[in-house]
Amino acid sequence: MGKDSKLILDPLTDNNPITIQVLGICSALAITAELKAAIVMTISVVFVLGMGNVVVSLIRNIIPSKIRIIVQLTVVAALVIIVDQVLKAYSYQLSKQLGAFIGLIIPTVLLWGVLKHSL
Amino acid sequence: MEKKTDKNLYTILFAIGMVIVVGSLLAFVASSLKPKITENKRIEKQQNILYAMGIHENDESSVAFVSDDKVAEEFNKYITKQLVINGSSAVEDTEAYLIDIKKEQAKAKDGKERRLPLFVGEKDGKTYYIAPIRGKGLWDAVWAYIAMDENMIVQGAYFDHQGETAGLGANIKERFFMDDFIGEHLKDQSGNFVGIDISKSNGDPLNSDKTDNEVDAIAGATITGDGVAAMIRKDLKLYVPYFKTLKN
Numbered sequence: 001m002g003k004d005s006k007l008i009l010d011p012l013t014d015n016n017p018i019t020i021q022v023l024g025i026c027s028a029l030a031i032t033a034e035l036k037a038a039i040v041m042t043i044s045v046v047f048v049l050g051m052g053n054v055v056v057s058l059i060r061n062i063i064p065s066k067i068r069i070i071v072q073l074t075v076v077a078a079l080v081i082i083v084d085q086v087l088k089a090y091s092y093q094l095s096k097q098l099g100a101f102i103g104l105i106i107p108t109v110l111l112w113g114v115l116k117h118s119l
Numbered sequence: 120m121e122k123k124t125d126k127n128l129y130t131i132l133f134a135i136g137m138v139i140v141v142g143s144l145l146a147f148v149a150s151s152l153k154p155k156i157t158e159n160k161r162i163e164k165q166q167n168i169l170y171a172m173g174i175h176e177n178d179e180s181s182v183a184f185v186s187d188d189k190v191a192e193e194f195n196k197y198i199t200k201q202l203v204i205n206g207s208s209a210v211e212d213t214e215a216y217l218i219d220i221k222k223e224q225a226k227a228k229d230g231k232e233r234r235l236p237l238f239v240g241e242k243d244g245k246t247y248y249i250a251p252i253r254g255k256g257l258w259d260a261v262w263a264y265i266a267m268d269e270n271m272i273v274q275g276a277y278f279d280h281q282g283e284t285a286g287l288g289a290n291i292k293e294r295f296f297m298d299d300f301i302g303e304h305l306k307d308q309s310g311n312f313v314g315i316d317i318s319k320s321n322g323d324p325l326n327s328d329k330t331d332n333e334v335d336a337i338a339g340a341t342i343t344g345d346g347v348a349a350m351i352r353k354d355l356k357l358y359v360p361y362f363k364t365l366k367n
Contacts, residue, residue, distance in 0.1 A: 066130050067134060078145060081145055085152050089155040
């Protein structure tokens, strides 16, 4: 039980990505003004992170080692473009508000992923 | 032993395959969402035009457009005519609001005719003439919809931008800036078109002088402000011949 609760609580307090690790600042700064924007940005980042990891895990045995990072970048970038287009189609005003910060999910997620690899 | 995945040929084939897969996927997503996105852009244009002439759901301090589902109806209700201006003559065109100002400006640069859309609206017995204009801010494009009466006195304005700095240049979309334009004269006392200056030396904190052809600048947004003033001067000047015919 202790280990599981640590899994959930650590990122909120001891190992908070935004305040302690200083990761994901771009996304956090974009949405300090409004709850609706925060929820949409959250869903977008979680979707890109989650789907990105799923896709990369599925193809990890066939990725050539020389272009590993480039493949990860392509997967993440493609997912972000899809998120951006869906946002523009279904929530146009919000997509204008979040603007460039949706694109900034790419370096945010990549930094998270690359750091995990090197740790 | 070299792994299968380390061979160069495999790497190249994988890269090509990945590009094809990702490219097709994104093209598919883009083309299936395109109709909705185009619709959203059309709705936004209509909301902006109505906003400029004062049809909106503003509260005290924030901007609130007519809602998405009502906008088409309100647009047809208030905008009585859509014109395309050519010098001093005008031709009616119900699709005038779809004219892309950016493309028209590019056409003019090549020396070709530029189409100038003008929207005629009616509210409470008053007639509004709304012109879409476009210019350059600090980082990227800025554009606006300026509503005028037949004397080219501003009745309302809506500004927007592509990528001005949040909190500085981006504040041209804020009520405090846009509201300042209401009632401002575009012509000087002798009736010549001069535009409106975005000025740091306005000396008129309550903006009570509407004939000074000046509006307060935004601190920290000098170049954006200059871009807005230049845009107003350059683009609205093209409508002066038409407005002269209205006085007769």
